[in-house]
Amino acid sequence: MAARPSLRQEVTEAIKSYILDNQLEPGDPLPSEAELCAALGASRSSIREAVKTLAVLDIVEVRRGHGTYVGRLSLSALVEGLAFRGLLSPKDDFRTLSELVEVRELIERGMAERILATLSPADLDALDALVDDMGRRGAHDGEGFAGCDRAFHERLMEPLDNKLVGQLSLAFWDVYALVAPQLQGISAKDEADTIADHRAIVRAAREGDADGFVRAIAGHYAPVRRRLAAVRVPGGGE
Amino acid sequence: MAARPSLRQEVTEAIKSYILDNQLEPGDPLPSEAELCAALGASRSSIREAVKTLAVLDIVEVRRGHGTYVGRLSLSALVEGLAFRGLLSPKDDFRTLSELVEVRELIERGMAERILATLSPADLDALDALVDDMGRRGAHDGEGFAGCDRAFHERLMEPLDNKLVGQLSLAFWDVYALVAPQLQGISAKDEADTIADHRAIVRAAREGDADGFVRAIAGHYAPVRRRLAAVRVPGGGE
DNA sequence: CGCCATTTGTACGTATGTATT
DNA sequence: CAATACATACGTACAAATGGC
Numbered sequence: 132m133a134a135r136p137s138l139r140q141e142v143t144e145a146i147k148s149y150i151l152d153n154q155l156e157p158g159d160p161l162p163s164e165a166e167l168c169a170a171l172g173a174s175r176s177s178i179r180e181a182v183k184t185l186a187v188l189d190i191v192e193v194r195r196g197h198g199t200y201v202g203r204l205s206l207s208a209l210v211e212g213l214a215f216r217g218l219l220s221p222k223d224d225f226r227t228l229s230e231l232v233e234v235r236e237l238i239e240r241g242m243a244e245r246i247l248a249t250l251s252p253a254d255l256d257a258l259d260a261l262v263d264d265m266g267r268r269g270a271h272d273g274e275g276f277a278g279c280d281r282a283f284h285e286r287l288m289e290p291l292d293n294k295l296v297g298q299l300s301l302a303f304w305d306v307y308a309l310v311a312p313q314l315q316g317i318s319a320k321d322e323a324d325t326i327a328d329h330r331a332i333v334r335a336a337r338e339g340d341a342d343g344f345v346r347a348i349a350g351h352y353a354p355v356r357r358r359l360a361a362v363r364v365p366g367g368g369e
Numbered sequence: 370m371a372a373r374p375s376l377r378q379e380v381t382e383a384i385k386s387y388i389l390d391n392q393l394e395p396g397d398p399l400p401s402e403a404e405l406c407a408a409l410g411a412s413r414s415s416i417r418e419a420v421k422t423l424a425v426l427d428i429v430e431v432r433r434g435h436g437t438y439v440g441r442l443s444l445s446a447l448v449e450g451l452a453f454r455g456l457l458s459p460k461d462d463f464r465t466l467s468e469l470v471e472v473r474e475l476i477e478r479g480m481a482e483r484i485l486a487t488l489s490p491a492d493l494d495a496l497d498a499l500v501d502d503m504g505r506r507g508a509h510d511g512e513g514f515a516g517c518d519r520a521f522h523e524r525l526m527e528p529l530d531n532k533l534v535g536q537l538s539l540a541f542w543d544v545y546a547l548v549a550p551q552l553q554g555i556s557a558k559d560e561a562d563t564i565a566d567h568r569a570i571v572r573a574a575r576e577g578d579a580d581g582f583v584r585a586i587a588g589h590y591a592p593v594r595r596r597l598a599a600v601r602v603p604g605g606g607e
Numbered sequence: 608c609g610c611c612a613t614t615t616g617t618a619c620g621t622a623t624g625t626a627t628t
Numbered sequence: 629c630a631a632t633a634c635a636t637a638c639g640t641a642c643a644a645a646t647g648g649c
Contacts, residue, residue: 138617139421151456163634174618176414179635180421183377187425188450195635196626204454208446212426216442218389230533234476237534241475295468296475376637401614412638417615433615434645 142173142181147190150201161191161199187211206302210309213302217310228310229359235303236352238296242288243345247336249290255337258286262329269322276322277308283329324354380411380419385428388439399429399437425449444540448547451540455548466548467597473541474590476534480526481583485574487528493575496524500567507560514560515546521567562592 146167155161162170167178182199185191189202217227239246250258265279281304288297328351335343384405393399400408405416420437423429427440455465477484488496503517519542526535566589573581 147453156457165634176617176619180418180616183418183421184425187422188446188453190450190453193635194626196624196633198634204450204457206447206450208426208450209444212428212442212444212446215385215426215428219394219442227533230531233531234533234537237476237479238472241479293468293471295465295472299472403614414639415637420615431615432646434613435647436614 138173138177139180139184142167142171142177143184145171146181146185150190155201157201157203159201161201163198206298210302210305213306214309217306218313225314225359228307228314229356231303231307232352232355232359235300235307236348236356238300239284239287239348240345242291242293242296243348244341245291245293246287247339247341247344249292250287250336251290254286254290255333258283258329258333258336261286262326262333265322265329266326280325280329281305281308287332321354325351376411376415377418377422380405380409380415381422383409384419384423388428393439395439395441397439399439401436444536448540448543451544452547455544456551463552463597466545466552467594469541469545470590470593470597473538473545474586474594476538477522477525477586478583480529480531480534481586482579483529483531484525485577485579485582487530488525488574489528492524492528493571496521496567496571496574499524500564500571503560503567504564518563518567519543519546525570559592563589 146161149155149161161167164175164178164182167173167182168175171178182191182193186193186202187208189205189207191199192202193199213227213231217231220227261279261283265276265283268275268279281301284304285297285301288300291297328347331347332344332351335341335347384399387393387399399405402413402416402420405411405420406413409416420429420431424431424440425446427443427445429437430440431437451465451469455469458465499517499521503514503521506513506517519539522542523535523539526538529535566585569585570582570589573579573585
């Protein structure tokens with residue numbers, strides 16, 4: 132009744148245990164496939180599949196021609212999974228996307244006080260610089276514009292002592308960036324408004340105005356949420 | 370410069386496209402490995418690695434001797450990745466765990482108003498029943514006790530129209546349940562207090578007292594956070 | 608019940624491409 | 629450039645599990 136531990140699963144666990152037992156850190160090298168074969172008594176096929184499995188989770192990282200190393204333990208698997216989920220839903224197309232944006236807003240709003248307490252003057256200047264950069268790119272460089280947006284929200288949460296919230300927030304940003312372009316009716320982002328929103332966020336943060344900060348965040352996400360809701364119900368919007 | 374489209378990656382994308390193009394849903398059958406070999410012109414090894422990759426993300430689900438099917442798109446990869454992260458950190462052992470609990474609290478607190486607005490009398494009764502069940506299990510059935518705890522928080526967010534927040538919250542619960550037992554100094558959970566906390570949460574919800582609800586949530590997570598903080602700095606807390 | 612077809616799991620061998628030295 | 633080490637890819641064979649006859 133104790134289930135059947137398939138060999139690949141066993142190898143997977145063995146590799147994980149190897150990392151844990153030796154207290155390895157991201158970037159540390161792992162034994163080559165051949166060595167793992169000898170050590171675990173399994174064929175290359177099983178080793179390879181196990182390594183691939185762990186690579187998807189970013190628990191290990193394979194650099195070809197180089198070797199396998201302990202991974203960075205990022206949230207890349209979450210991004211990939213959620214992105215596919217967003218693309219899959221047949222009619223509720225924008226439901227996943229909408230929920231995603233809600234969670235992002237939930238996180239940033241919920242951390243408002245701590246964000247304000249943590250941001251240093253240097254951080255605020257950097258945020259302003261990012262918004263400047265955003266305006267400079269403007270309409271002709273959508274790629275760079277989005278990059279500035281991402282960097283802004285990254286910088287906003289980076290000083291927090293809780294790294295997980297920032298990573299989650301960024302992961303959701305990435306999912307949105309991956310999924311949104313594939314769907315119709317969302318690509319139209321109003322750059323001027325976006326810039327103004329970010330300015331308002333920095334201004335509230337600079338003044339230590341927690342309430343204004345939360346309002347600015349809400350104002351930033353409101354149009355996205357409205358657009359998503361409008362698209363979901365055909366003919367719902369204006 | 371256009372990167373090197375490794376065959377496995379191509380096959381992975383091809384399978385994803387197959388699901389998307391045919392608008393398949395979780396549980397729908399996929400072509401067998403042999404058919405995929407013929408259709409994509411790749412060897413079975415490549416097919417298998419691609420399928421394994423997608424299986425980790427719960428995009429596909431393989432049942433041995435039966436076939437391959439579209440997966441449920443759960444957050445299992447997130448759980449596995451975060452659990453390993455929690456087990457890995459050498460000295461900051463409890464940092465990941467602490468951050469995790471913070472995010473859970475952040476989510477439940479941030480959704481407080483909407484939770485209160487959504488919970489029906491039947492939901493509230495079910496929550497009370499779960500707490501009753503919790504007390505019945507008591508000390509002798511830690512397994513069932515934990516299950517009730519999980520079910521409670523699941524039921525709490527299940528009526529929400531945003532399914533993602535509930536799934537995230539539950540995923541974090543699962544990670545905590547996986548990691549905590551492996552570490553020392555955390556296993557001691559005070560059951561009586563936990564039950565009282567959950568009672569307070571239901572009571573506040575029943576009265577529509579949003580502020581009390583938030584306080585109850587905070588009170589529920591406070592001891593866990595204190596315990597984690599205490600362990601992190603040796604001899605820090607009492 | 609046993610038998611068989613289908614499908615996935617495991618193993619081994621070999622050839623090729625690629626990055627490092 | 630050559631040698632080395634590694635990952636990538638293919639092909640084949642057999643084992644094990646599942647479901648239907």
